[in-house]
Amino acid sequence: MRIHPADINGMVGIVPTPASPDGDKWSTVDSLNLPETEKMIRIVVDAGIDIVLTNGTFGECATLTADEHITFTACVAQTIAGRVPFFAGVGTLNTRDTITRSKALLAAGADGLFIGRPMWLAMTQQQIVEFHRDLAEAMPGVPQIVYDNPVAFKGKIDQDAYIALAKIPEVVAAKHVGGPALDSDVAAVGDSLRILPVNDHWLDAARKQPDLVTAAWSGHTACAPAPLVALAKAIAARDWDDAARITARCSWATEAMMVGGDLAAFMNYSIPIGHLRFAAAGLIDPGPTRPPYTSLPDSYREGGTETGRRWAVVQREFVGETVAA
Template identity: 40%
Template sequence: MQKFGVDDLRGVIAVTPTPALPGASALTARDTVDLGETDRMIRALVADGVDGLITNGTLGEMATLTLAEWQAFTACVADAVADTAPDLPLFVGATAPNTRDTVDRIRFLRDLGVRGVILGRPMWSELGADTLLAFYRGVAGLFPDMAIVLYDNPEAFKGPIPTAAYAALAEVPQIIGAKYIAITPKFAADMAAVGGRLRLLPLESDWLAAHTLHPETALGCWSSSALCGPEPVLALRDAIRRGDVGTARHLTRRIEWTYEPFLARTNFPEFSKYNITLEKLRFDEAGYVTAGPARPPYHVVPGPYAEGARENGRRWRTLVGEVRGQDS
């Protein structure tokens, strides 16, 4: 029986890194996952009140982890969630270049008791819409008890999910949501196409705009910035829920202020070349989690980009202090 549905994708879905031990950037490094920090990170997010978790997307280094590392990390996350909040929506990445490896990874998740997966597409070659639909339908058919969140990253997967494909995917009961990149004119078309049958999750800084346009269905967001400290995003969630538009606008403006020096805001295609390292740098600078070094080959990043990420982390830390001060 499927554990999670569309209504479970509400509020703040935090997107986590895979914490790395010192030396993880070496080409010969193995067993690089910091399992102690992983356990602490998950327990902190649960205690602070996030509404769900996504792991092992891009910044979670699905592209760099060995199978053994991914299994160790996933088991650690699953154990921490089971111990602290067994009904918390948890979606673990299982994307791989080989669809059969994806199937094996989802079997591993199911055997652990995990009932949610975030799933991108094989990306060696771009998938046509018919191939994309066949891939997702085939995986869903093999795992009727697994809830699937689509990972719609046009840079990683050589293009967005077409609107017509969204309409078709919304008919698959196991597909309950999508991690969505940006609010563009296509977002409105995709919202109309899915008709509330799956939840499109915008970035937290876009959430108020999405909710203003679609108050009945834009009920959640994804946030990697929650790993710089979740308080600002949780405060935004609470303001949206109680209809406090003034506070929600203020928080959104302050969140946008933190992003001003961050490459993702000025050149997303360029950011996508370095995003793993840039995300981990800002997490470490903010101090909520020790993300550690990026794994090869993504550990190389230009100095100005790195400093922009650190400044984003510093600004987010300032914003956390502001929110705490308002709550006290």
């Protein structure tokens, strides 16, 4: 499946990796819950999510074994069965391992790659561009979505690097965390690379540059796909009033999640917080988190659970709207 920036539209849903009941034990050989994975993928694709991404941070790219990673990817690909594009997440500590793992994930059925750059040392902007250029040379024609997370990867991709990345045909999109650089990054790359804001920032960015900000990502897809799909439809129709209504409900669901609003502190616990919110939302059973990220301060526990409970409320609202329509 050849994918171009113009093909990246709608809601890009990032999903977790459901774990077996003993997934939190170091001695567990296979921590995957494949029946729950199939159920999760059916839920989000049937709901209308446009593109599926796996194995980012809370998707536990860092805690899966290589065999688990490949098996999970194959399960997702088989369940999607070509209905929507599927980008498999991959991130290792060096370029060669990333290429080797990526080729295995593509052989397992992924359409493209959701790329996390090596993070042992902070990479310079030149190194970031060279890294993605090397991947494109090793896997020509394979679409890449860049994972731009300043906290996880010890620095943000700057505008000049984005312009250079946009010249690599294989780099079709970037998962952006927002902030003051969002609008200027979008303008800098134009239609050569699709910048993806998080769902809460999509409306403001799309109003300013509607022809360029045609897609967004959400890490809450497995909590409540219905409102996220409704948001994508409202923005595609440029129904800004309805998009504002939906965004307000989604923002209400997530406002309890980050204690004190500190993104850096939240990121340290985003895996267990994610499992709490998915479990409380009730659509899937995420299972336990995998080691070493198994502990969580009590101050974050209620926020994660409350976020899931709120997403369950919003999901019911929008499923109800669909039935009424």
